[in-house]
Amino acid sequence: MTTLTTSIIPDKQTFVKLNKTHTLNHKAICVFVATGFFLDQDSYWEDEICLQPASKHEIDDNGFFLNSKPWFEWHYSPRDLTFDQVLEEYVTLLTDIIHEQVKDNPVVLPLSGGLDSRSQALVLSKMNNPVSAYSYSFQNGYPEHKISKNIAEICGFNFQEFFISKGYLWDVIEDLGTINKCYSEFTHARQMAVFKQLSNMQGVMSLGHWGDVLFDKGAPDTITENSIVSFLLKKMVKAKGVELAEKLWKTWGLEGDFNEYLVTRVEDAVSKIKIDNISAKVRAFKTSQWAHRWTTTNLSVFEAAKPITLPYYDNRMCKFICTVPEKYLADRQLQIAHIKQHKALARVTWHANKPFNLLNYNYNKSPYNLPSRVANKVSREISSIMGKPLIQRNWELQFLGKENDNQLRTFLFSDSFASFVPEEVTSYFYSQFKNDNPIVYAHPLSMLLTLALFQKQNNL
Structure with missing residues (x-):
């Protein structure tokens, strides 16, 4: 017997076999087309499951899954600390994690106009590792790479800009399907357009995925225990995704109603999270579902090009979040306060509030904007x-x-x-x-x- 332990947010998906007939899991596929990711441990197949996060899994000598037991459960245990105390802990933790992850290696840093990669850039700018930063923009799209280039210049990083060209997908779609096993649709993996260039860059990649979810409010104050499921479904379900799922459900002759099935699945998943605070509960759900089954799937493309590191995926970061009062996580306060310690970086445009920056984004409202x-x-x-x-x-x-x-x-x-x-x-x-x-x-x-x-x- 073998025991496999998964992280709180795994950086890859691990699939194991069940002692069942090898048939398609049509119900799971219907959820996939409606939302863009598989739920819980679902896969394309009835006899294959994806190991759940934060658990110890027993596998028998024939490679078949036996059982799982969680070693960590999301909780909300806020400590009585001031904002400045939490900020100091966050900056120290992020710095320590990045140091430990990249060691003495050169670093490849994808930069955007957001806050996660800018936070990493601030930490890396104080280290001795050579950093090669890059960014990309859509052909005829908003030139987000200009924001990234500005950040790189301030931090003293080498910088490359890439443009995502029209129709690149068709030259790489077969490779992409092999990399992600078709567990994510193909129009999000922009990095495939510059895969060869990324592969040729020197160093380990430091990725800022999921920082925006951990360090923000999980749900508005108006959401109640009774409305969590409907709130999550509105976030999960893609435009016309349910329409496609319903047609496939009928085509494949599945029993019951797809919408009822989807609601029940989400209700069951939410009920397993024993947190009273609504915002923290929603964040825990998103992290155990979205991060694991969608974001992590797309990490496989980066990993195929370079070794990857993920500071916000670190177990210590997740445990830290459980102890931070929600009022300090709302509206990206900690990340903003951290970046504002470097005035030049804070003055660079924040893409989500363009053309405003971290010093004046509060003016991104009428009549100022x-x-x-x-x-x-x-x-x-x-x-x-x-x-x-x-x-x-x-x-x-x-x-x-x-x-x-x-x-x-x-x-x-x-x-x-x-x-x-x-x-x-x-x-x-x-x-x-x-x-x-x-x-x-x-x-x-x-x-x-x-x-x-x-x-x-x-x-x-």
Whole structure:
């Protein structure tokens, strides 16, 4: 017998076999297309499960799963500390973790216009490790790389800028499916567009994933115990994802109602979190589900290019969060206060509140932000008139245009895929995307593409 121990937020998904017949888990797949990730320990298969976080798992000598027992459970145990005391602990902890993770290695740092990577940059700027930073922007999109370049220059890092080009997906989609096993749809993994460049960079990668969830409010004050599930479902379910799930549910002849099944699954998962504070409870749910089954899936692309480190995934960071009063976690206060210790970094534009920065973002409201809003609208209209509309979403580069459409149809309308998902279902969502509302129907179309590659790679 073997015992496997998983972290509070695992940096990879571990799948093990059950002593069952090898058949598709159609109900789990329906949840996947509705939300974009699998719940709990679900997989594509009835005889395969994903080991749950923060648990010790026993596997028999034949490799079959036996049982699990949690070694950690999320809790809310706030300590009676001042904000400054918590801030000092947070900065010390983040610094210690980054030091321990990167050791003496050169560091590769993906930079964005947000707060997580900027927090890492501040810590790394005080270390002796050589740092190679990079960022990317969409072709004809907002130049977020300029914010990142500014941060890198202030910190004294080398910097490379990349542009995510139109249609890059089709050259790498087979490789991406092999890397992530089709456990995440394909339009989020922008790093695949620059995979070779990342592979050639020297050092270990320091990734800031999940800091934005840990260091912010889990839910608004208006959410109650009775409304947690509906609140989470609104966050989880993607546009028209349920519509696709319902059609597949009927196509595959599954018993009951998909919506009732999904609600019951979320209710059961929430009920296992024994926390009274609503905000902390929601954060725990998100971390045990989203982080593990969605964010971690996409980490596999980075890991295929470079060794990765994740300061916010560290067990110590999760345990620390459980002891911080919610009032100090709300609105990214700790991260902002940390970065404001370096005035030059604080003055760099905060992408979520552009064109404002960490010193004046409180003015991102009417009437103070009216000039920037007008300027942005005029810029978008001019770009549209010139035939270069602003690209804001990755799928716009991968699904729009004749060449993209030809590639997309090759996957969606193959004879083999029609044996898995009936062509009338695929045709309906393809038509809605093309002729009705592409923004709303992009998600189900992307999920169908994911299922098409899954079917192809597994010879279903």
